[in-house]
Amino acid sequence: MGMDGKALLEVRGLRREFGGVVAVDGVDLVAYEGETISVIGPNGAGKTTLFNLISGLDQPDAGEICLDGRPITGLPPEVLAARGLARTFQHGRVFGNLSVLDNVLIGAHTRQSAYRLRAPVVGMAAELLLALIQLPAWRAEQRRLREEALEVLALFGDRLLPRADQPAYSLSYANRRRTEIARALALRPRILLLDEPTAGMNPTETAELLEFIRALKQQGLTILLIEHKLSLVMQLSDRVIVMDDGRKIAEGRPEDVRDDPQVIEAYLGHGRRDPEVTDWKVQSEDRKLH
């Protein structure tokens, strides 16, 4: 794992402006296969904008993104999903009126045979007929995806499985976040972007999710993580990228980054350069959110 692997995601000189405000300013990033990289930084540093640019929901003003050596800059999110890029959202975006199971099945959308019927008009007609006639092969595929989706739900123990048929709007906040991760996993991603997955979770739930992400990491999944809880970042990350004001201000191993004076300044403001303060900061951050 780490630098000796193959570069899966390469971001070069990425820039995005919103009406004069530079949200992302010349950010470079390389994620090697199997790596877990955390992106940290104060609120408004441009972390989520960076995720939106990588996942195609927003288009950069300058810069280049490559996935697996192929340029993906400017491609829409629906194409990137099929290339194996899955993400969760900062404030959670489950499909409220869909059951938990259906939410996860949407994650498998690009893996259905109907998805491969790409021809403009003929493809649509074929998809309509497929849905109407429901041939045995189609039924078998749907059954298989359903079983897989249940397996993904089972990864969360008895958190989601007993609620598989309930509408997602009826779930607790933490369960909605889990549903989102389950949906992303159903895509069988090559790279997973998690935007503050533990926001709003209590310490037990956070610890549980930490173990969950660690297990994903051990299976060799490449993960990009935005997270405010630094203890979690320290335990999970192979590498940490620190952003402030749209720029990457530091990058390196978690323990190195933690002691970087520039990082401390970004977090605590000017004039407080005592490295010991970082630990205080880490603890207070955790305490605040727990």
Added chain:
Amino acid sequence: MPDFALRTLGDQLINGLVIGNVYALIAIGLALIFGVANLINFAHGSVYMVGAYVGWVAVMWLGWPLAPTFVAVAVVCAALGVLIERFGLRHLQSQARIAPLLATIGISFALDQLVQIIFSPNPQAFSSPLPATRIALGGVSIGALDLLIAAITFAVAAVLFGFLRFTRLGWALRATAQDREAAQQMGVDVDGINALTFAVASVLGGIGGVMIGMYFTSVYPTMSYGAMLKGFAANLLGGLGSVPGAVVGGLLLGLIETFGVALLGSTYRNLFTFVILIGVLVLRPTGLFGARRALPPEPLTGTFVASSRPVRIPAWLVGAALVAAILLPFIATDPYLLQILTSAWLFGMLALSITLVTGAAGQMSLGQAGFLAIGGYASALLTMRLGLPVEASLLLGAVLAAALGTLLTWPVFRLRSQYVALATLGIGEVINQIILNWEDLTNGPLGLSNIPPLTFLGLPITQNVPIYWAALAVLAIAALFQWRLMQSHLGRTWRAMREDDVAARAFGISLNRYKALAFIASGLVAGLSGAFTAHMYSYINNETFAATTSILGLTMVILGGMGNLAGAVVGAIALTALPEVFRPLADARYLIYGIVLLLLVRFRPQGLLGTV
């Protein structure tokens, strides 16, 4: 083009500017409401119509001079505006933006029908008390009314400008328009501002109504609908929500329309409005002069879907209901009842088609009657011109409705929420205008008569009972068709797209493709219903499938529960049968529909059987 030869270019110019002035007044009102409440107010046309009637009563019944007439119009319309805001819309603020939009449609239905009940649906002559002399100015003649209209518009625009710019209340209003929550934090009474906005906008609309009434020398209840659409076309043209833009847009629309009519004929009058409406929405949604900013953001998809668990209807109950419906003609022999139920089955198909595209896929379609019309005309013409058997033409009509309708709706796919509603309404009207004007094919306003009757295996179906069965069979097939689709991955994909289109895209769902599939599937069902209707009645014209039909279908769907197939059929039966059950209410059916819609949006957005 005799019209053009008779009148000089200058006269046309004056004409266009005068009409444009009134459009500008209407558009200013809509712009204020859109700016402050972020709402496309479908009731604005009805307020304008009420204003016209108040003016008509004052002048023609009471013999009042103009000044007190305008005061009366202003007072009544201001009160009406406040009432609409307070009782129709205020409690919907926290809901998706489409909820108050639907409420204003309900209010507009109710107001139109009330005026119709009180004053009859017929146009009433309205002659202005002004002298009829015209001033000749270098070959151009200007009447006193022309001058009055211009003077009032400019005075109103100046007063409004001063009010918004220089008074504290005006500042508060603009602050609320920019950022409602910030304004509230700074101590602005935003509810009060909302009510004030509706009052001012309604006064402007009402005054516009009186002036148009005098200008065209008549008032009639249905003048509301066209005025609202023109106001919105003008507003879009100048930039949605912009007051100066509304003035320029209104004048431009008036000129375009007047010269267009002079060149092509008066039946084309409305086509310009709708083409502008759709063209601007799709190509330049910020208007001709708007800044290059995106449309105002909508929260998520902004669809009208309430969280709910649908009532599960067991298969045996569906089967039993179907058997009962099949056996009904043996028990109940009243031909009138069978006719109503036949009509309910056909409306049921319309409702099914809307529940798919609007309920399941989340695309608020107000133009579904356009699909009915294409299906009806296509099937009728295929049998009449090409001699196709009716069984084949029904299917082909449905396919053509799906294909043409989806093609026409394609430009709308890039829009969201309220704009989809407005654009599909416009597309429904464009289809209507094409039918009206393509006389070689459609016979224009005369319509198609002697359409061959329905046939089954070559045998004509003309009796009540067989027609009832045939309609029931077609409805059952349509329901089965949609049930299959909803059970498949398509149903899941549509609903995901409705719930959150951003998340849907992030998981590989191409919005254009699945919107198109939804419109195709829904167009097939609606087209079949329209085709069936054409052969059943043996006569159709452009008014057979009017815009109100689309909205009636939507009300049925909301009543039954969005996306709910059983709900669509139940809603269709309820709203078709109810006014007939209470016979004395039959004349007031649209009043009932309007009130039902208003109450549903407020108290039971998930409908009777729940959102699927």
